[in-house]
Amino acid sequence: xxxxxxxxxxxxxxxxxxxxxxxxxxxxxxxxxxxxxxxxxxxxxxxxxxxxxxxxxxxxxxxxxxxxxxxxxxxxxxxxxxxxxxxxxxxxxxxxxxxxxxxxxxxxxxxxxxxxxxxxxxxxxxx
Ligand SMILES: [Zn+2]
Numbered sequence: 001x002x003x004x005x006x007x008x009x010x011x012x013x014x015x016x017x018x019x020x021x022x023x024x025x026x027x028x029x030x031x032x033x034x035x036x037x038x039x040x041x042x043x044x045x046x047x048x049x050x051x052x053x054x055x056x057x058x059x060x061x062x063x064x065x066x067x068x069x070x071x072x073x074x075x076x077x078x079x080x081x082x083x084x085x086x087x088x089x090x091x092x093x094x095x096x097x098x099x100x101x102x103x104x105x106x107x108x109x110x111x112x113x114x115x116x117x118x119x120x121x122x123x124x125x126x127x
Pocket of ligand 1: 003004005006007008025026027028029030
């Protein structure tokens with residue numbers, strides 16, 4: 001099999017249970033990109049923004065980043081039902097937020113989500 005992340009070939013133990021479902025990711029990548037959902041609280045006036053992300057400090061190229069998006073759905077399972085406004089953060093949105101953070105509604109129902117952690121420390125003075 002060829003790993004969809006690192007594109008290396010790897011061997012698969014064929015047995016009866018895996019005869020129709022082959023692994024797409026090699027054992028090395030499974031270990032390296034093991035998902036560890038994390039949450040931070042960003043205080044705002046009159047409340048807080050919950051910020052969920054999967055990887056803290058991981059430098060990968062664009063191809064690997066796209067492949068790791070397959071794990072993004074694990075974040076949705078963590079979001080409480082009363083949080084209704086989800087803002088998915090990527091490089092473009094993060095840069096835009098730096099300019100327009102003042103327009104963000106003051107609501108406890110906002111949730112930020114991203115694949116990789118962005119540093120919102122500098123934002124705390126403005127929201
Ligand atoms: Zn791999």
